[in-house]
Amino acid sequence: MGHRPGTADYLLHGGVPTDVAVVDGAARHTYADLRLAAGRTASALAALDLPPGSRVGILGPNSVFWVAAYLAVLKLGHVAVPLPDRATAAAVRRAADLAGCAVVCADRRALRAAGSELDGGPALLTDDVVTAGPDPCWPDGAPPDPAADAVLMFTSGTTSRPRAVRITHRNLQANTESVLAYLRLRPDDRILAVLPFHYCFGASLLHTHLRAGARLVLCTSLAFPRTVVDLLEREGCTGFAGVPSTFQLLLRAGTLATRPLPSLRLIQAAGGALPAVVVDELRAAQPQAQLFVMYGQTEATARLSYLPPDRLDDKRGSIGRGIPGVELTVRHPSGRPVVPGEQGEIYARGENVSPGYLDDPGATADKFTAHGLRTGDLAVVDEDGFVYVVDRADDFIKSWGHRVSSQEVEACALRLPDLVQAAAVGVPDAAAGEAIALFVTRHPSSAVTGADVLAFCGRHLPRHMVPRSVTVVDALPLTASGKVAKAQLRAGALASAPASGAASPSAGVTASPSAGVTAGVT
């Protein structure tokens, strides 16, 4: 890229003033409305007289206010800090403090939930600013240095504690360009955005659709799966994006599998391996839509690779190749690139790769290496350069001297159509090293038991991959971005090791412990 505009203007550049930018409940906001809302928020923020580069938190569910605040922060040369909105109030406060937020732009709905936790903390700017704010301001002036921080994104922390990732203006714009180069979004596209904007995948949807001058239809809860599908239909959405749990929920507990959605042309899946059965169900349910299986990390702004939809069959299970502008290399532990078929770890280079974590030189040095971003994902490459993730390095289970991929165990269990979700974790075991504990959720009308699932796995998996226990739960604990929180599952499994040989109630596994029923093997 040659001359770079400031990121806020870069994102708003393409939107036709009279086109709808954001559908937020019953309200439809055009690009002109969005510019006004962002201008008012910028005006209120400017009145606080913060030094340039100040960190400004954004707290709340996806909303037009959230978007306006984000754009305003970027416009004024400050650093946006999207805070998790479904976290406990204490976690929100910790994140705001960790990032050193001087001010938090807060949705009053989220403030209610935070209670008094934010008292005595950062100054607050609430969402009434978009309707009753001061006269808008949108100052001209030199855009910030492209190498300066634009956003601090918290990693989702599926396996470890959250960290703040520094995303520069250059990172954000480069990744947006790359994604648009292969998704080819148009001004008439309409995405149903269920992923929170504080999660890198959700943020990427925001960036790319604004830049394309397209429409974002907001849906802040998956609590009612049927309603989500209704909204897809009613708003004539052309796009939908989710993490694996989103699709599993909507296909098996919602009506995505049966509802014709002729407008839907583009489905984006990322944020974890989409099991093959779910890929098949999704394609069978919505054959008119192109399915993009993608891969990325917060440390790479969002996106690193995609599999072209026409390669879903011949490259089944692959995350594809690097997106335009990204070089993906699978490396042997010695550092050299692997040969086809050999396993190694994925490294990535590109303008979208973050300069590092906030205030954490140790973790930064470990993750951002001479070979580029070390993803922590183990993979193999085929002769054509297509990458196949074997598993997260952290998600391997060491059972009977074998390294078992939790994804393979989960994929086997999910071949049972009664199941909605599955998550396998390793728990310490004297004999096996680690024993496999599998947690599943089932279709609301299903009576399938843990013992049934266990028997199925026993028939279809080699001995060392068969779970020690299968626990049917009401729901899996999820991180703020909708990924299964394996650390929490592991802790729950340890706290409630099932008595072997007998189906027994298990406690303390998830938010809804009463329904957990475990089947164990002798």
Place this chain on the structure above:
Amino acid sequence: MDQAVRTALADFIIEDFLFGDATRLPGDGASLTDAGVMDSTGVLELIEFLESRFGIEVAESETVPENLDSVAALVRYVSGKRAGLATSA
């Protein structure tokens, strides 16, 4: 509004979703999901509670915000279901 039903529902929400903090209970007409009080796990817990406490069966097609997403909607839904049960019995 059926006050006994409302009290039972409010008690459940305060106890299970708000960890006893009654000050965070949204107004009767306000969305529980918008307020961040109830997520997808919460809806499942809520259904289990409705079925065991009020002896009704929540059909999949009834699992919609119009029935379940506010205290007022819940009271209306539960009262309607029980009236339906009474007349059909």
